Amino acid sequence: MQTRYFTITDYPTGTPERELFKLREEALAELAEGEVRVRNAWLSVDPYMRGRMSGVKTYIDPFELNAPLQGAAVGEVIESRDSRFAVGDKVRHMGGWRDIAQLSADQVEALPSIEVPDQAYLGVLGMPGMTAWTGLNIIAEMKEGDNVLVSAASGAVGSLAVQLAKAKGGTVVGIAGSQEKLDWLEARGVKAVSYKGKNAEQLTAELHDACPDGFDVYYENVGGDCLVAALNNLRVGARIAVCGMISRYNDTQPVEGPANLAMILVRRARMQGFIVFEHWDNYARFLEEVGPLVAKGEIEYEETVEEGLEQTPDAFLKLFTGANKGKMLVRL
Amino acid sequence: MQTRYFTITDYPTGTPERELFKLREEALAELAEGEVRVRNAWLSVDPYMRGRMSGVKTYIDPFELNAPLQGAAVGEVIESRDSRFAVGDKVRHMGGWRDIAQLSADQVEALPSIEVPDQAYLGVLGMPGMTAWTGLNIIAEMKEGDNVLVSAASGAVGSLAVQLAKAKGGTVVGIAGSQEKLDWLEARGVKAVSYKGKNAEQLTAELHDACPDGFDVYYENVGGDCLVAALNNLRVGARIAVCGMISRYNDTQPVEGPANLAMILVRRARMQGFIVFEHWDNYARFLEEVGPLVAKGEIEYEETVEEGLEQTPDAFLKLFTGANKGKMLVRL
CATH class of the missing domain: 3.90.180.10 (Medium-chain alcohol dehydrogenases, catalytic domain)
Incomplete structure (x- = not known):
């Protein structure tokens, strides 16, 4: 054959x-x-x-x-x-x-x-879904009422992350590009912020407008200006789950890191990278929790x-x- | 009066x-x-x-x-x-x-x-000592045998951090400037690396030479090139305690962040800022553990x-x- x-x-x-x-x-x-x-x-x-x-x-x-x-x-x-x-x-x-x-x-x-x-x-019930769930629950230790920011919020991982976060009751903000993606987010009760044509300063201001109290959790998918703007909008004790920096994957040379990384100190925040394959022991727990929601159409x-x-x-x-x-x- | x-x-x-x-x-x-x-x-x-x-x-x-x-x-x-x-x-x-x-x-x-x-x-038994102890034990969760890197290693905080780390048995590397400070570190069994006149790439190579297996814990006091070099030398699962970025305190405008921040993801590392005043509940525990060592001269x-x-x-x-x-x- x-x-x-x-x-x-x-x-x-x-x-x-x-x-x-x-x-x-x-x-x-x-x-x-x-x-x-x-x-x-x-x-x-x-x-x-x-x-x-x-x-x-x-x-x-x-x-x-x-x-x-x-x-x-x-x-x-x-x-x-x-x-x-x-x-x-x-x-x-x-x-x-x-x-x-x-x-x-x-x-x-x-x-x-x-x-x-x-x-x-x-x-949604495979690696991307498990990545969203692991980042929020295991790495960022998301709690009821947490304000959550998700970058690449309409992607395979981000789109589940915003819905899982939304179920915890806090303000959820998603960063995306096109109008269609932003509409999809808004229809799910997620405050949508476009990164298009905006520098880090403008993005910082828009995130602040969307969630003036700041974020307890940032689900980091992107790097670049989104990370800078997110760091500027952290609450004290915030947790950042780093599951990928897609804006960097094709870079051929080092680019500037976030000039405001010291916000990690100022806000006593925690930033942690993870690889979902190393957390696969939790897959049964994830499936038990998220599987029925997907089957019932409660998670789209x-x-x-x-x-x-x-x-x-x-x-x-x-x-x-x-x-x-x-x-x-x-x-x- | x-x-x-x-x-x-x-x-x-x-x-x-x-x-x-x-x-x-x-x-x-x-x-x-x-x-x-x-x-x-x-x-x-x-x-x-x-x-x-x-x-x-x-x-x-x-x-x-x-x-x-x-x-x-x-x-x-x-x-x-x-x-x-x-x-x-x-x-x-x-x-x-x-x-x-x-x-x-x-x-x-x-x-x-x-x-x-x-x-x-x-x-040593006040805020700086408590800062060293808290960063290593509470934030970075240092374990027996961990390889530990400390920047500003001859300062008030760093000089205690290297000694506390040394007591755990792993390889301890300290970054400092002058020859006198380097000698002080070496006399305590700490591998001393000078940052003087070195860029991030050179510092990366020297840290690698000092501890080829990489670091489980990085006690971050400094920011700048030391952070870049440390990120390049992390072991998988490393923990970075950020207690200050002294090289940045007097900056008048934002400076480049570490271009290799994605190492947080690559090495599944955790970086966490802390303020010792928020951990003062542990002071009695710190004093009980470190006080006698200072009184006996076991910690200099x-x-x-x-x-x-x-x-x-x-x-x-x-x-x-x-x-x-x-x-x-x-x-x-």
């Missing part, structure tokens, strides 16, 4: 070009004992993947050149040599960027049985879907131009 | 000039019920006082113009109208920058009975002493030129 996959042959500098990604086809080896073969139905593309294209080990190993890229995917078992999986089982695994994945059964998990579309396990989520394996690199690159609303997915 | 005190008549921009400080003399009101009068023997000058001269509320109110400046002091009660204090009692209070202080007895505390010189309660401390009330502003200004070793004090 053949598999078609994307690979890269070099580590890019700056924003990757479409030409970086090569589609290859090769024959799969015969299935070994303990392995399963999965026909992927949905592929996930996520901003963190840019970090794996840098060629240096950050918090995760770089992608191997000329080997299939990796990422979350959902599919159906089409052949199994492991007693835990049968043909027809719906599963999630990290063998994305390809149509047919062949993996050790240890690296595959059955989809939970909550009544949601399969691809929800790549988004958006998807931006590209069609066909060939579109995977384009879907990935759109993450950095703000073209997606909610989770960016590829349907095979 | 007369009191002589220092005041300021304006909030300075940049590094304060000696002329900013005005010595005044006035008659004290008659002692009221519940008040004590103290003849100060030792005055403390500390970097945080610069923040109180900025005219804006940061984590502590600004000094009031034309009123006596404030700061920690140790002295002897010479008159009391409160049953808790008798003439001759040794006390500590915040009525510094003056020779005779008249205060509510509620703002005065008796010196503990540990066998140390009185002025130790302004330094240095003092730089200026003589006479008139020298108080000079003593304060010397804090920003690195002229002091250990605690800067004024003896009256």
